[in-house]
Amino acid sequence: MLADKALDLFSAYLKTRNSSELTLAAYQSDIIQFMEFSAHELGIETESLEVNQIDKYIVRSYIGQMTERELKRKSIARKIAAMRSFFKFLCREEIVSQNPVQKIATPKVGKNLPRFLFQEHMEKLLEASNQDEKNGLRDQVIVELLYGSGLRVSELVNLNKPDVDLDGSLIRVFGKGKKERIVPLTEPAEEAIKRYLLQRDDQQEALILNYKDMRLSSRSVRRILDKLEKTAKLNQHVHPHMLRHTFATHLLEGGADLRSVQELLGHKKLSSTQIYTHLSREKLRSVYLKAHPRAK
CATH class of the missing domain: 1.10.443.10 (Intergrase catalytic core)
Known part of the structure; x- marks a missing residue:
């Protein structure tokens, strides 16, 4: 299945779970960025990318690229979480047979104490x-x-x-x-x-x-x-x-x-x-x- 089509199905699924517009937009943005990277790695146009072409090696390369760009751990963890949810959904719907993000470790993110007024x-x-x-x-x-x-x-x-x-x-x-x-x-x-x-x-x-x-x-x-x-x-x-x-x-x-x-x-x-x-x-x-x- 084309990645664009798979993302449409995933977005529709999130809406059935009453996900907020902000959550939906964040998931879509993170997954689209990953799709564009995957297509580039495979040497094809993003519109031609199929979800079963994405494997764990592409995922690892993407994480490596984010690390090189010095993205914050929190941002990397969020993007991995979006990808993991996306492929978990595709596996459950039997659109793909394996989740390439399943065994990818999420970087530990330290908790920042929220600021408050005395x-x-x-x-x-x-x-x-x-x-x-x-x-x-x-x-x-x-x-x-x-x-x-x-x-x-x-x-x-x-x-x-x-x-x-x-x-x-x-x-x-x-x-x-x-x-x-x-x-x-x-x-x-x-x-x-x-x-x-x-x-x-x-x-x-x-x-x-x-x-x-x-x-x-x-x-x-x-x-x-x-x-x-x-x-x-x-x-x-x-x-x-x-x-x-x-x-x-x-x-x-x-x-x-x-x-x-x-x-x-x-x-x-x-x-x-x-x-x-x-x-x-x-x-x-x-x-x-x-x-x-x-x-x-």
Whole structure:
């Protein structure tokens, strides 16, 4: 089977599994790059490449080329994972008889601890918006939801008015793979949402709008946080996911159990949540080194 056709089938399969558009685009990009390399190695046009022409030697050459180009281990590991999933699917569908990536080792990737804001810095950010203005109230809603409910930026911008239950202090969120979860709404977030909606005179279903009264984009949220960061004089870059990291870290520091935090974040695996326990330990160590006379 032609590689292009095989990729179309694989993409259709990913869609049935409710893979996000970002995941789908990343898989397609990684596999297309690999196909182009494979065709070049075989001395043929990419359009003529058949998946059964690809063997483990081509895979190893591709990894060697990525290493020579000094790609980061994380990027190489991601590309290998995409190729492995692609050929695993082709084997299951009996399109190819062997998976040329099956025995290829994935480079070990060290875990980077996610950055978060300390309590005093978070308070400054929460106080940075001018709530006497319509856009100021909107900006306050953004910060309150990212930090107070631990939302991803994609979840935030896709919220609709009916998703917010102000009486029950809850929000319905659609996360990765369109998986639904219910998360609590803080009292300050409720107040900010009520005031923001009272100021609006549009008929839009979206909860958060831009200055043209259209649904706000993820990019706009990043720009808004950049502005608030400067107003708060934090002297550190604040991105939307950083507030989600801060949400999880502050919960654990406050005594929340790991399983509850996992559910609130919408993580499939507990291992994805466990990284925040390392963050708490790092903070404890920092406090210890600064405060204990024997640690100096």
